[in-house]
Amino acid sequence: MGHIPKVVCLNGNGIGQYCDVVRIPRKGETAIPRNLRYVQDSGKGVNNAIVIGRLGGDVAYIGKVGKDDGGALNESWLCASGVNTEHFWQQEGVSTSLGLILLAENGENMIINFDSPGSDITLEEAMPHLKACAGAEYFLTGFEIPVDVALTCAKEAHDLGMKVFLNPSPIEGAGDLPEIPYVDTMCVNEAETRILLEMEEVTDWEDAASRLCERYKVKNVIITLGGDGALAHGERGDGRVQGIPVKLVDESGAGDAFMAVVVQNLIWGKEIQEALDYANKYCAFLVQKSGTEGSISKYLWPEEMREVLEKYR
Numbered sequence: 001m002g003h004i005p006k007v008v009c010l011n012g013n014g015i016g017q018y019c020d021v022v023r024i025p026r027k028g029e030t031a032i033p034r035n036l037r038y039v040q041d042s043g044k045g046v047n048n049a050i051v052i053g054r055l056g057g058d059v060a061y062i063g064k065v066g067k068d069d070g071g072a073l074n075e076s077w078l079c080a081s082g083v084n085t086e087h088f089w090q091q092e093g094v095s096t097s098l099g100l101i102l103l104a105e106n107g108e109n110m111i112i113n114f115d116s117p118g119s120d121i122t123l124e125e126a127m128p129h130l131k132a133c134a135g136a137e138y139f140l141t142g143f144e145i146p147v148d149v150a151l152t153c154a155k156e157a158h159d160l161g162m163k164v165f166l167n168p169s170p171i172e173g174a175g176d177l178p179e180i181p182y183v184d185t186m187c188v189n190e191a192e193t194r195i196l197l198e199m200e201e202v203t204d205w206e207d208a209a210s211r212l213c214e215r216y217k218v219k220n221v222i223i224t225l226g227g228d229g230a231l232a233h234g235e236r237g238d239g240r241v242q243g244i245p246v247k248l249v250d251e252s253g254a255g256d257a258f259m260a261v262v263v264q265n266l267i268w269g270k271e272i273q274e275a276l277d278y279a280n281k282y283c284a285f286l287v288q289k290s291g292t293e294g295s296i297s298k299y300l301w302p303e304e305m306r307e308v309l310e311k312y313r
Ligand SMILES: Nc1ncnc2c1ncn2[C@@H]1O[C@H](COP(=O)(O)OP(=O)(O)O)[C@@H](O)[C@H]1O
Pocket: 188, 189, 190, 223, 224, 225, 226, 227, 228, 229, 230, 243, 244, 245, 246, 248, 251, 252, 253, 254, 255, 256, 258, 279, 280, 281, 283, 284, 287
């Protein structure tokens, strides 16, 4: 029998590639990319797992990548961060999803996402791995894998006794999300809150959180508010943190980190308010780091986190 982790992550992966161009190509123009390079960027599932692994958590990632450079890099990052990879594999004949980012001399950028056919994990592939993790305490998922795979596995994880954390992103409309009573905690940002409540403007975020619980039948909601902090509402209790004033450099990967850090804090036995506080400090520090090497390169190790907790006492 394999190892039973405390946390199981099932969501997207991928590989980021940067290149420099003189300018963003106009219609009909051929771009000449220079210095094509891989960066430490993947998907939300790998991000969640790495954040928890680096904090010393016992976490497994369920997913498949291609048998290519990008797949091998994902494997090396997971392993180096202490993530259990028993349920992760590189598959022949599949290419790892690629995000290509063109960086122009004037600072503009253009992102092209290549979603390769066959790279999405299927329900038939995911389910046995999930079941092999029965006994785990938390299950983290989201919509960078097909929605039906994420939700069917979320329901199964719930039935196996895991607490399900769902980040329903990316999402285009409220109609894409049914009632999900098997979800313990839904984690969303401001834009996702507006979409899911079909509201143009939200002013009262506490009220929005309780509306989300009611409408989607989830037990708890966490809303992250960028530079304004975050809040939690639901059966676990309510909590609120104000944003820490910092010089914003690169926000990417902060939402993924926030959810994962909260989960690891709950595993450590913290109450929700303490968990939000810790995640808010972690992320305030994170967004001050440059993203030129990719989001994964920014995620914190315990030593650095100790300094952060000292700094933002
Ligand atoms: N400009 C900022 N200043 C301080 N903290 C920030 C800033 N932007 C993000 N954060 C922290 O990162 C968390 C997640 O950011 P947010 O932008 O809400 O998520 P997402 O990446 O999903 O859009 C916030 O709740 C906050 O703790």
